[in-house]
Amino acid sequence: MATSHARAFAAQSASTPLAPYGIHRRAPGPVDVEIDILYCGVCHSDLHQARNEWHNTVYPCVPGHEIVGRVTRVGTGVTRFKPGDIGAVGCMVDSCRTCSSCRAGFEQYCLSFPTFTYNGEDKHLGGPTFGGYSTGIVVDEAFVLRVPAGLDLAATAPLLCAGITTYSPLRHWKVGPGQKVGIVGLGGLGHMAVKFARAFGAHVVLFTTSAGKVADGLRLGAHEVVVSREPEAMKKHVGSFDFILDAVSAQHDINVYLGMLKLDGTLTLVGAPEQPLPVAAFNLLLPRRQFAGSAIGGIAETQEMLDFCAQHRIVSDIEIIPMQKINEAWDRLLRQDVRYRFVIDMASLKG
Ligand code: NAP
Ligand code: ZN
Numbered sequence: 211m212a213t214s215h216a217r218a219f220a221a222q223s224a225s226t227p228l229a230p231y232g233i234h235r236r237a238p239g240p241v242d243v244e245i246d247i248l249y250c251g252v253c254h255s256d257l258h259q260a261r262n263e264w265h266n267t268v269y270p271c272v273p274g275h276e277i278v279g280r281v282t283r284v285g286t287g288v289t290r291f292k293p294g295d296i297g298a299v300g301c302m303v304d305s306c307r308t309c310s311s312c313r314a315g316f317e318q319y320c321l322s323f324p325t326f327t328y329n330g331e332d333k334h335l336g337g338p339t340f341g342g343y344s345t346g347i348v349v350d351e352a353f354v355l356r357v358p359a360g361l362d363l364a365a366t367a368p369l370l371c372a373g374i375t376t377y378s379p380l381r382h383w384k385v386g387p388g389q390k391v392g393i394v395g396l397g398g399l400g401h402m403a404v405k406f407a408r409a410f411g412a413h414v415v416l417f418t419t420s421a422g423k424v425a426d427g428l429r430l431g432a433h434e435v436v437v438s439r440e441p442e443a444m445k446k447h448v449g450s451f452d453f454i455l456d457a458v459s460a461q462h463d464i465n466v467y468l469g470m471l472k473l474d475g476t477l478t479l480v481g482a483p484e485q486p487l488p489v490a491a492f493n494l495l496l497p498r499r500q501f502a503g504s505a506i507g508g509i510a511e512t513q514e515m516l517d518f519c520a521q522h523r524i525v526s527d528i529e530i531i532p533m534q535k536i537n538e539a540w541d542r543l544l545r546q547d548v549r550y551r552f553v554i555d556m557a558s559l560k561g
């Protein structure tokens with residue numbers, strides 16, 4: 211099969227830093243879109259995956275699933291994109307398209323597992339799929355999103371994962387006016403969740419471990435910010451929430467947040483820490499609380515989210531870095547020192 215070369219950064223094992231690596235991309239087939247990557251957001255999942263924290267990583271691992279770029283070539287059957295257009299790719303590049311989940315627009319819950327943008331199974335070239343920490347990518351048009359005019363391209367990249375992963379559960383659980391909604395963790399996902407929950411009309415309370423993020427939390431749209439290390443401040447909110455979204459990347463006590471829910475309230479986990487989170491039974495039983503999870507969002511819903519963002523002028527707060535600074539950025543991510551998403555300027559890899 212004809213291929214082209216792309217420059218990338220890859221992890222060769224769980225314990226090696228990301229380093230330059232050459233990869234091949236397939237020549238666009240009839241329904242494929244070839245994208246010259248301009249920007250790629252840095253998700254905490256990239257780090258979990260590259261360091262094998264979910265125990266399923268195939269090496270070499272080229273992370274990156276918050277991709278915005280310019281279309282360079284399209285297959286003969288492609289109808290929605292032409293060379294020169296802007297296209298975006300999130301966490302998935304394919305799915306079976308025939309199962310009940312796919313037909314319902316929930317490709318992320320495909321019964322045969324979606325093909326993830328990285329660490330998936332490359333059905334065309336074999337081996338693992340390689341993500342957006344690279345100069346180019348080729349994706350079936352059905353999994354390429356349109357970026358509405360007027361959005362800043364670099365600040366749009368994080369919407370492709372952090373955006374949809376928080377938009378989808380807030381919509382599914384019908385967060386809106388009259389509700390008290392909690393967001394736990396002000397990182398990449400958390401800061402998007404605060405913006406969306408506010409835009410949907412809820413009363414938004416942010417929980418953060420970082421006293422230094424209080425002012426930002428308010429600026430981003432929270433009505434109240436609680437530093438979760440302060441027991442007195444936490445106590446005031448026990449039993450009062452309709453809905454809480456937990457976007458924390460590491461071990462923490464989930465029972466504290468279950469205890470914040472009122473009758474029939476729901477705590478939805480989007481964070482994916484390495485270790486299981488113990489749940490105390492009585493925190494669910496009394497008073498009839500629900501503990502749920504949610505993964506990214508479907509393709510149609512991702513487009514809906516991008517259109518919503520354009521209408522409401524919502525993008526991510528970003529710090530742009532060159533590809534060569536990625537290992538430093540990951541260290542900062544682990545220190546909770548990101549305001550609030552790193553985005554790689556892929557020009558740094560082209561030169
Ligand atoms: P991030 O930018 O690193 O943000 C995580 C935040 O969690 C931190 O900023 C911090 O917020 C809080 N935190 C970190 N360590 C903590 C600890 N030990 N105790 C309490 N709070 C802590 O990460 P992200 O990219 O937003 O991703 C968050 C999680 O979601 C990751 O596990 C990622 O893999 C997962 N994820 C899931 C999906 C999905 O489909 N469900 C999609 C994308 C990402 P404060 O400083 O405010 O406390
Ligand atoms: Zn992600």
Ligand code: ZN
Pocket residue numbers: 305306307308309310311312313317319320321322323
């Ligand atoms: Zn399917």
